[in-house]
Amino acid sequence: MVAYFATEPESLLADALNGFCRVHADLVVRDAGGGYLRARHPSPGRRVGLVSGGGSGHEPLHIGFVGAGMLDAACPGRVFTSPHNRQILEASRAVAGPEGVLHIVKNYTGDRINFGIAAERLAHLGIPCARVLVDDDLATATDGPGPGRRGTAATVLVEKVLGAAADRGADLPELLRLGERVTARCRSLAVASRSHALPATGDPAFELARNEVEFGVGIHGERAERAIPREPLTRLLERMTDPLLAALAPAREEPVILLVNGLGAVTELELYAIHDAVERLLHKRGVTSARCAVGEFVTTLDMRGFSLTLMVTDRETLELYDAPVHTPVWRW
C-alpha cells in the first residue's frame, strides 16, 4: 500500500486544476462551469479550434498542452473516466473557429461515445466538427474486429503536429487528412515494473512479482498479455523497439521522432539512460531519429514504467513539429 499525500480523493482533481490554472494563469483559463481549460492567448489565424480531453490521471496530458501552437481547449474527466459530453460541447463552442472544431480523441470506448455525442450536438448547432482518433498502442494490435489499438503517448505528438497545421490556417478536411496520416505513422509500447496505486485506497492496481516486467501495459493499468522476467535494459529496449520498427517500416530517408515517456514514477536519470540506449539501438538499425523528447507526457498516476513512441516523419511533419509552441509543458 502507498499513501497518497492528497487525503481527499473526491476533490483531488478540482484542487489540482485550481493549482494548475493559478500557476499557468498566463497561458490557460479555466471555465469551471463548462468543465474545460482553454488557451488564454490562442494562436491568431486559426480557422479551426482544436479540442482534446480524456480521463485525468495522465498529467500533464491534456491540460499541459493547452496554448498557442497546440490545443485551444482540453476537457479533463475524473480519474481514468471520460469527460462528459457537455464539457466537450461547451469547450468546442467556446473555441470553434470559423471553420469549426477538430476533436483529438484517444481510442477508448467512453471517450469515443462522449466525443461522439458532443459532435452530434455540434451538428445540430451548425458547427462543423471532425475527429482524429489516436490509436498508437502496439500492444493492443489485433487482426479483425474489436475495439482496436488504444490511444497512448503519441497523442502529444499528434496534438503538436495538428496544432502547427491549424496555426498555418489549415481547414477541417486538411487537418483531418493530416491527422489520419500521422496517426497511421506512430506506434507506442509501454512496460511497467510496478503498477500505479489507486488514489482512494493506495492499493496497487495489480501485483507483479519482484523480477517481472509487465510488457505492453495500458495507461490505465490495463494488464498486458504477459509479464516477462527482468532482463538487461538493452535487451528490453530491443524487445520494444524492434516490433515498433516492424510495424512502422520507415523508409531509409524517413527520420523518426522518438518520445521516451515516463509513466509516473521512473526517475529522469533512468529516462535519459533509456533514451541513450534507444538512440544507439536505432542507429544500429539504420534509423535516423531526427527529434526526441524525454520526460513525463502521458502518465498513469504513479506507475513505475515507461513507454517508447516512434513517429515516422516527412519534411512537412518535421516542420510542423518544429513550429513554435507555447504551452505549460512544451515551449520552443
Next chain:
Amino acid sequence: MTCDGVFTGRWVRWFAESVSTTEPELTDLDRRVGDGDFGTNLLVGLTTTIRVLDGSPGAPGSPETPPAAGPLEMMAGVFLDEVGGTSGPLFGLVFQELAAAARAAGPVLTGAAVEQGIDAGLAAVRRVGEAEPGDKTMVDALLPAVTAVRRAGPLPADRALALAAGGARRGVSETARLRARRGRAGYLGDRVTGVPDPGAVGVALLFASAAGPVTALSPWWERGVTRAHLPGTRLDGPESGTDTGTGAGVPAGR
C-alpha cells in the same frame, strides 16, 4: 387528436410516470446485464425534465399552448447535459432527433415527424454507440419501431407512436434471445441470454407512454418470448404490436 405541445407534454409526463413505477424492474434487469444504474439514471433525467417542464410556458394551468417540440427539446437538453452514464446521453440523442423533427414539422406533431425523428435518432445512436442491429442494445428497439411506422404509411402522430411502441416491444422480446456484443453486457456472453436489454426496454417504454403510463414491465418480454416461439403467431403485423388493453400494463383508452 391534436398532437400539439399539450400532447407531447403529457407524453413526457406519462413516460416519467412509467419509469418511476417500473424503476425497480429496470434496475433489476440492468443488474443482470449491466452495472445497475440504468433505471436510476433514466428516473433522475425524467424527474429533472418534469421540474423544467413545470417551470416553463405551457405547463398545466398556464395559458399558452407550446409547440409540440418544446417538451421534447427540454427532455433532450436534460438528458444530454445532466444524466450520467452512457445510456442517458444516448437517450438524449434520440430525444434530440425527435425534437428536431417535431420542430421542423411545425406546432403540431405529425406521424411523418415521428418516423423521421425515430429514424434520425436510430442513426445517431448507431453512429455514436457504434452498435449494429443484433448487438442487444437500444438499436434493437429503435429499428423495429421505425420499420413499423414506415410500413403503415401516413398516420397521425399518436397512431404512429402506438405502432412504434409495438415494434419496439417486439424488438425487446428479440433482445432477450440475443447474446450481447457491445457495452458492459458484451463481457458477459451467454450469461445474459434470456434477459432483454434494459436500453431497448426504455425505448419501448418511451413510445408506449404516449398512450398512457405503463405500470408493469415483466409481462412484456416474458410474453413476447413465449409468443415468439409459438408457430403461427402474427408478430410482424401492426395489430400485434398495439395491444394496449390486455396485460401489457398500458391502460386502453387513455
